[in-house]
Amino acid sequence: MAKNLAQNAGKDAIRELGWWRAHRFLLLRRFCQLLIVILFMAGPTLGVLKGNLSSSNLFDVVPMSDPLIVMQTLAAGHLPEATVLIGVIVVVAFYAVLSPRAFCGWVCPLNVVTDFAAFLRRKLKLKTSFRWSANIRYWLIPVLLLGSALSGSVLWAWIDPVAALHRGLVFGFGAGWVLIAFVFLLDLLLVEHGWCGHLCPLGATYGVIGRKSLLRVVAVEREKCTKCMDCYYVCPEPEVLRQPLKEGDRRVMDQNCISCGRCIDVCAEKVFEFKNRISVKQID
Amino acid sequence: MSGSKTKTSQSRRRFLRDAARTAAGVGAAATVLGLQSMQSQARDGAGVPIRPPGALPKGEFEKACVRCGLCVQACPYDTLKLATLLSSVESGTPYFTARDIPCEMCEDIPCVPACPSGALDPNLTNIDDARMGTAVLIDHESCLNWQGLRCDVCYRVCPLIDEAITLEHVRNERTGYHAKLIPTVHSDKCTGCGKCEEACVTEVAAIKIIPTELAKGKMGAHYQLGWEEINKTLENSAPEVPTEALETLGGKL
Numbered sequence: 001m002a003k004n005l006a007q008n009a010g011k012d013a014i015r016e017l018g019w020w021r022a023h024r025f026l027l028l029r030r031f032c033q034l035l036i037v038i039l040f041m042a043g044p045t046l047g048v049l050k051g052n053l054s055s056s057n058l059f060d061v062v063p064m065s066d067p068l069i070v071m072q073t074l075a076a077g078h079l080p081e082a083t084v085l086i087g088v089i090v091v092v093a094f095y096a097v098l099s100p101r102a103f104c105g106w107v108c109p110l111n112v113v114t115d116f117a118a119f120l121r122r123k124l125k126l127k128t129s130f131r132w133s134a135n136i137r138y139w140l141i142p143v144l145l146l147g148s149a150l151s152g153s154v155l156w157a158w159i160d161p162v163a164a165l166h167r168g169l170v171f172g173f174g175a176g177w178v179l180i181a182f183v184f185l186l187d188l189l190l191v192e193h194g195w196c197g198h199l200c201p202l203g204a205t206y207g208v209i210g211r212k213s214l215l216r217v218v219a220v221e222r223e224k225c226t227k228c229m230d231c232y233y234v235c236p237e238p239e240v241l242r243q244p245l246k247e248g249d250r251r252v253m254d255q256n257c258i259s260c261g262r263c264i265d266v267c268a269e270k271v272f273e274f275k276n277r278i279s280v281k282q283i284d
Numbered sequence: 285m286s287g288s289k290t291k292t293s294q295s296r297r298r299f300l301r302d303a304a305r306t307a308a309g310v311g312a313a314a315t316v317l318g319l320q321s322m323q324s325q326a327r328d329g330a331g332v333p334i335r336p337p338g339a340l341p342k343g344e345f346e347k348a349c350v351r352c353g354l355c356v357q358a359c360p361y362d363t364l365k366l367a368t369l370l371s372s373v374e375s376g377t378p379y380f381t382a383r384d385i386p387c388e389m390c391e392d393i394p395c396v397p398a399c400p401s402g403a404l405d406p407n408l409t410n411i412d413d414a415r416m417g418t419a420v421l422i423d424h425e426s427c428l429n430w431q432g433l434r435c436d437v438c439y440r441v442c443p444l445i446d447e448a449i450t451l452e453h454v455r456n457e458r459t460g461y462h463a464k465l466i467p468t469v470h471s472d473k474c475t476g477c478g479k480c481e482e483a484c485v486t487e488v489a490a491i492k493i494i495p496t497e498l499a500k501g502k503m504g505a506h507y508q509l510g511w512e513e514i515n516k517t518l519e520n521s522a523p524e525v526p527t528e529a530l531e532t533l534g535g536k537l
Contacts, residue, residue: 044357054376055352055400063400069350073401076347083400084350130305153346157376158369159316163351167366167376171353174368175322176375178315189308 002228006122009233012268025261032106040170053107053166054157055087063087068141068205072148072155092209099274100210104196104203105260109169110162113180114196114236117187122233130191134239134256137204144201161195162202193236196258207255216277217252217263219244224269231263231272251277322370332494333372333379334476336364337387337414338396338404342495348403351376358398361388382478382493387416389443389477412444417476418499419449419469419491427490432456432464438480438491439467448473449480467491471500 004012013022020027039049040056050057055065065087073080095102104111120126147155157163161183164176186194196203219225222245232238240254241263264272336355339345355378356364363385367373378395380387389411396404408414419438421427428435429451442449449467456462467480469491478493 050357051352051354051400055350055354057354057400065350065352065400073347073350078344078347078402080348080350081400081402081406084402087400148347152343153374154349154351157351158374159319163376164369167351167353168368171356171366172368174375175319175370176368178319178369182312182315185308186312190305 004228004230004233006229006233007125009122009230010266012228012230013266016268017270022265025265029106029260030112033109033112036107037109037166037169040166043170052163052170054163055084057087062090064091066202067092067209068144068202069154069157071141071145071205072157075145075148076152076154077149095206095209095213096211097213098210099213099215099259100255101203101206101258102210102213102215103206104200105258108162108203109165110180110183110200111196111258111260113165113184114187114193117184118193118234118236120188121192126188132191132194132198134198134237136198137201138207140199140201141204156201160202162200196236197256203258210259211255214276214278215259215274216280217244217257217259217261217272218275218277218280219250219252219271220273220275220280221269221271222250225271226269228268230266230268234262234266236260236262245271251275251280253277319369332417332492333367334382334387334417334478334493334495336378336380336395336404337389337393337411337416337475338399338406338408339416340403340405342497345403346374346377348401349374349377350401350403352400353378354398354400355395355404358394360390360394361385363387364395380478382417382481383489384482386478386482387414387475389414389475412473412475414475414477415496416478417493418471418496419474419476419478419480419493420499421467421469421491422494423490424466426486426488427467428485429465429467432458432462434465435485436465436467437483437485441479441483443477443479444473444475448475471496 010022016022036049039046040052042048043050048059050060053066054069055063057063063083063086065084067088070080070084070088073084144156159179161179164173164179168174168176168180183195191198219241225245231241235241236258237254237256240252240257243254244250244252259274261272261274264270264274335345336359340348351366351374353366353376356366363380364378365380367375367377367379369375371379373379391411393408393411393414396406396408398404399406421438424430436451439445439449439451447470449469451465452468453463454466456464476493476496480491481489481493484491
């Protein structure tokens with residue numbers, strides 16, 4: 001089969017597998033993201049999740065804290081109380097074991113915005129515009145830590161659109177919507193996957209945390225690949241799919257994969273599957 | 285002819301695309317600078333934003349607060365708000381505006397144990413020890429008591445009545461035979477809860493909570509108030525006097 005058009009990405013899969021099957025991970029992710037936001041918005045009324053993504057507690061028992069924020073607090077020169085430190089350990093341990101950048105694909109509310117921008121880009125046939133290095137985000141981490149140390153503040157908290165969106169939903173937006181609009185326009189008009197794929201230092205942090213995580217997308221049936229390119233079109237980090245589809249290791253081992261499973265959804269040939277990376281080590 | 289036309293339309297398209305991108309880039313830069321400038325001018329309505337009880341001093345608090353809003357959710361009176369992008373305090377940090385909803389000074393201080401980072405000092409267990417700010421009768425020209433009237437509302441609503449706010453009698457020179465009862469804040473007792481500012485009956489509050497470091501002057505150690513010095517024991521020569529001897533002399537130690 002020849003290469004498909006970007007705006008038609010996923011149509012083969014819908015025809016072959018049916019709409020539900022061709023959207024299963026997308027629907028699961030949206031459900032997961034929505035559920036988490038609703039639980040946060042219900043806050044103390046329900047008593048399941050309190051706080052926000054910066055720091056929260058589950059059932060008033062399990063603390064969870066944003067590792068990037070806590071690193072900035074430490075860099076600024078404040079040693080936080082044990083609750084926050086335990087919270088970081090909980091979060092880091094969870095994502096280090098689970099799957100690379102599962103936070104980005106399954107929790108982060110801004111993912112819905114950037115996914116929508118990418119969707120519009122495909123449908124409106126907006127071609128790649130500026131190209132930025134995908135490593136800016138990794139450089140941004142030490143820059144923010146240094147900036148926090150110099151300014152004596154949690155620097156990223158002022159302008160972070162992820163926090164602005166989540167905090168906005170739970171506590172009220174104020175002018176924070178400007179940042180969200182910013183990210184949307186950046187992704188739509190300037191750089192493809194501009195925010196999540198190039199700039200977001202939180203995503204980069206979770207990338208580092210999830211380097212060795214277990215659950216990976218694996219191109220188990222890559223011999224069936226027809227090079228229709230649908231998975232590349234929908235993947236927010238298309239570079240990660242290159243190697244596993246060629247030869248050698250079939251596992252997506254790149255830490256930039258956000259574990260969204262959209263490639264599994266849109267593949268009519270069922271090339272991909274989520275697998276434990278240790279159990280498939282022997283393939284090929 | 286058609287070839288050159290395509291070329292023209294292509295170059296026009298490229299021009300439009302580049303122009304749109306430049307506009308987006310310049311717009312982005314302008315927005316960031318504008319936001320920065322707007323935030324520096326931001327004022328949250330009337331009054332100064334006040335931090336929750338137990339908040340570390342300015343400078344330390346901004347480092348320690350992880351912007352989670354757990355204190356805001358723990359506050360039973362909706363006093364605390366979480367700052368947004370254009371608030372006059374760092375976005376994501378908690379504050380309250382005394383004129384809108386003051387701190388009710390809960391005995392169990394639920395906001396403090398809710399804080400996971402220590403930005404609200406967990407050692408604060410008695411709300412009377414909180415120092416959120418200091419009340420200042422900042423405009424006595426519009427204070428009713430200063431006109432010689434009996435309003436007293438700030439004094440009456442003060443949770444530490446007769447300690448944090450007292451009424452001091454001053455001669456009313458206008459009438460010549462009345463007293464003015466001047467609401468007087470004692471900063472060693474005032475918690476900065478803001479009940480007085482909320483309750484102040486004038487159109488704009490005459491008494492306001494402001495950050496203690498702004499509110500307080502300092503006399504300087506070299507000022508010695510004779511009427512207080514006389515009651516202090518001398519550092520070097522505390523006399524070894526038996527208490528019985530003091531009793532017979534009618535003195536006190």
